[in-house]
Amino acid sequence: xxxxLLSQMAPGQKGEVKDLSxxxxxxxxxxxxxxxxxxxVELVRFAPLGDPIDILIRGYHLSLxxxxxxxxxxxxx
Amino acid sequence: MTDSTLLQAEFPTRTLTVALAGNPNSGKTSLxxxxxxxxxxxxxYPGVTVEKKEGKMTxxxxxxxxxxxxxxxxxxxxxxxxxxxxxxxxxxxxxxxARDVLLGLMPDTPKSDLVVCVVDASNLERxxxxxxxxxxLGVSVVVALNMMDMAERQGKEIDLEKLSRSLGCPVVPTxxxxxxxxxxxxxxxxxxxxxxxxxxxxxxxxxxxxxAELRQxxxxxxxxxxxxxxxxxxxxxxxxxxxxxxLAQGSPAVRERLSxxxxxxxxxxxxxxxxxxEARYAWxxxxxxxxxxxxxxxxxxxxxRIDLVLTHxxxxxxxxxxxxxxxxxxxxxxxxxxxxxxxxxxxxLADLIKEAMEPSDLRDLLTDGVIAGVxxxxxxxxxxxxxxxxxxxxxxxxxxxxxxxxxDRVMNKAGLHxxxxxxxxxxxxxxxxxxxxxxxxxxxxxxxxxxxxxxxMSCSARLPVYAILIATIxxxxxxxQKAGIMLTMYLLGIFGAFAAAVLLKKTVLxxxxxxxxxxxxxxxxxxxxxxxxxxxxxxxLFLQKAGTVIFGLSVVLWALMSxxxxxxxxxxxxxxxxxxxxxxxxxxxxxxxxYDWRVGIGLIGSxxxxxxxxxxxxxxxxxxxxxxxxxxxxxxxxxxxxxxGRPLFTPLSCLSLMVFYVYAMQCLSTxxxxxxxxxxxxxxxxxxxxxxxxxxxxxxxxxxxxxxxGF
Numbered sequence: 001x002x003x004x005l006l007s008q009m010a011p012g013q014k015g016e017v018k019d020l021s022x023x024x025x026x027x028x029x030x031x032x033x034x035x036x037x038x039x040x041v042e043l044v045r046f047a048p049l050g051d052p053i054d055i056l057i058r059g060y061h062l063s064l065x066x067x068x069x070x071x072x073x074x075x076x077x
Numbered sequence: 078m079t080d081s082t083l084l085q086a087e088f089p090t091r092t093l094t095v096a097l098a099g100n101p102n103s104g105k106t107s108l109x110x111x112x113x114x115x116x117x118x119x120x121x122y123p124g125v126t127v128e129k130k131e132g133k134m135t136x137x138x139x140x141x142x143x144x145x146x147x148x149x150x151x152x153x154x155x156x157x158x159x160x161x162x163x164x165x166x167x168x169x170x171x172x173x174x175a176r177d178v179l180l181g182l183m184p185d186t187p188k189s190d191l192v193v194c195v196v197d198a199s200n201l202e203r204x205x206x207x208x209x210x211x212x213x214l215g216v217s218v219v220v221a222l223n224m225m226d227m228a229e230r231q232g233k234e235i236d237l238e239k240l241s242r243s244l245g246c247p248v249v250p251t252x253x254x255x256x257x258x259x260x261x262x263x264x265x266x267x268x269x270x271x272x273x274x275x276x277x278x279x280x281x282x283x284x285x286x287x288x289a290e291l292r293q294x295x296x297x298x299x300x301x302x303x304x305x306x307x308x309x310x311x312x313x314x315x316x317x318x319x320x321x322x323x324l325a326q327g328s329p330a331v332r333e334r335l336s337x338x339x340x341x342x343x344x345x346x347x348x349x350x351x352x353x354x355e356a357r358y359a360w361x362x363x364x365x366x367x368x369x370x371x372x373x374x375x376x377x378x379x380x381x382r383i384d385l386v387l388t389h390x391x392x393x394x395x396x397x398x399x400x401x402x403x404x405x406x407x408x409x410x411x412x413x414x415x416x417x418x419x420x421x422x423x424x425x426l427a428d429l430i431k432e433a434m435e436p437s438d439l440r441d442l443l444t445d446g447v448i449a450g451v452x453x454x455x456x457x458x459x460x461x462x463x464x465x466x467x468x469x470x471x472x473x474x475x476x477x478x479x480x481x482x483x484x485d486r487v488m489n490k491a492g493l494h495x496x497x498x499x500x501x502x503x504x505x506x507x508x509x510x511x512x513x514x515x516x517x518x519x520x521x522x523x524x525x526x527x528x529x530x531x532x533x534m535s536c537s538a539r540l541p542v543y544a545i546l547i548a549t550i551x552x553x554x555x556x557x558q559k560a561g562i563m564l565t566m567y568l569l570g571i572f573g574a575f576a577a578a579v580l581l582k583k584t585v586l587x588x589x590x591x592x593x594x595x596x597x598x599x600x601x602x603x604x605x606x607x608x609x610x611x612x613x614x615x616x617x618l619f620l621q622k623a624g625t626v627i628f629g630l631s632v633v634l635w636a637l638m639s640x641x642x643x644x645x646x647x648x649x650x651x652x653x654x655x656x657x658x659x660x661x662x663x664x665x666x667x668x669x670x671x672y673d674w675r676v677g678i679g680l681i682g683s684x685x686x687x688x689x690x691x692x693x694x695x696x697x698x699x700x701x702x703x704x705x706x707x708x709x710x711x712x713x714x715x716x717x718x719x720x721x722g723r724p725l726f727t728p729l730s731c732l733s734l735m736v737f738y739v740y741a742m743q744c745l746s747t748x749x750x751x752x753x754x755x756x757x758x759x760x761x762x763x764x765x766x767x768x769x770x771x772x773x774x775x776x777x778x779x780x781x782x783x784x785x786x787g788f
Binding site for chain 1: 164384389486598
């Protein structure tokens, strides 16, 4: 078990959200979209130019930039 | 007819107002269309550029009534399609409108008696989040469990009764795109209880206490009801930035209490930012665990397999460029067929009137003012229709989100959002639909930047101007050379726009890098009906908004070019008209760019629509009824000279003129649309000045620089 940032995950890698380090509206938006502590998350792919990323969370696909994904701490197996 | 029936007919005593709330991509609009058929009207909420869609629900099919009186079939039901939102915590204009309507705070919009929450059954967890927020408001709720077919295909079995019991409200399964469950939903809308249920989700005890304390204070300070106060208390306590929260801004007591409550929660090791959100999701998970069973687990759904190709490093680009190429081929090639047809019909109509009427001012007003004006609007309709058809298709299939996903990195370089891509692309056809399409960008500043730079995408009205000038410079050039110059003009516009975006983001519209948090909805087969409906609605808005401006300006310009009256040939008459005088007046200003007063008249005429340049030049150089043939005008251009005999249209002055057309804001209908979309004159005026100023500068540099270099 190790902790990494959501932005550092590899395509196909799965994990569990442990913490959101950010503050402000962006953080609240991520929370409301379902990236809360304990939620299962999978990094599906990177966009063709490497950014943003496509993640699977709560059964749906969400895309966000790596910069935003840096606020999310994930525990991977 | 007795007095009482008369009264009933005039004032339907029971009108039920129903609001449709739901996430984007939940099929809310399909459901709205299914409930109302085509009995709907589209407008705007006052003061904001959020679309307001209203419709009348058709009566549920049932046992045929013996009397044909529709009043006996139930009350009239008015349905309001709220903007699609993920939350009601108020950050975007869409969320604000949805919340205000639900609370009955929106002027001209009655408070709804019932809220139908449309949820995507295949994506329940996140969709139910909004439902919990709507329920907090204490309104009466019905849940429409839409896209049931998708859920079934994913192997999800949903126990409707359990779900309804846990949510405390009726739940109706529907497949709106295929008209399934609509009759059932109508019956439930008519019979559902008109009161909100109790709140079923709970936060950690300490958080509950703090919310309760804040709720009491809000009730006392602002005199609001208990349910609303609770909902506001949860939002205020969880929200970092309170600058847009009137309940906090208007009361120091509330702000003080907020900071003391947050301090208390932090000491108890409770994260006040996330506690309420986590509690909602925890509750949703617990009820879904009971009500939903996943029978088969298939890892890759069809949509995921499509994405393997369409967001692939190589194939993703191939498809993307293919789609965009097809769209432009349709707009610039296929659309010219109906455009030529429209052009001919209007010309024929003008000829008809010219033959039927005696020469008079009225006749000229009709043919050169009114018909030319209406024709100038209608001629763009084929391009606009095709553009909106494609945008609707891309949106309905879910590819639009992928286009933003693919392009975000590029747009990000200019400080823009992936979603700016479609508005900018649309602007190559016409800036007006492009600016209208910018509504999909949530953040107001990002939206504004997109609107401000959109007219620098070379629109189709510039094409005839580029074409005639290129033909003047290079009479016998190979098509490839011509295309090269044309492409250069497009690129100049694009680079200018990106540079302006960077500059704007660093100065007047300084803001944090735009947030890109966007759902990638599953691919869906588009419904032809809904795509065509969207296409029609938006095109109608274009005709209405831009059409009236273009038409009015055409008449004004006609008057400027016709008065004061002067006998003699048309060229002489124009020379002595107001427009001719204006051309002479601005000649000293435009001379450094290489243009004389005759070109000046063309520039003035272009303010109605740029392509008017060509027809104005036809009058200026006294080309009679040349029709579509450009040869006579080209000939005149080559012979045109300054008083001292130097040729007027040198390669350098043509280039300078083209550059001027790339950058100048010569489109008053765009100014009018920007005024509408930004709710004021500040931004359109700024845009008019910075664009035209830069156009002057760029054309000056081209002409004077070229001369210095010896061209």
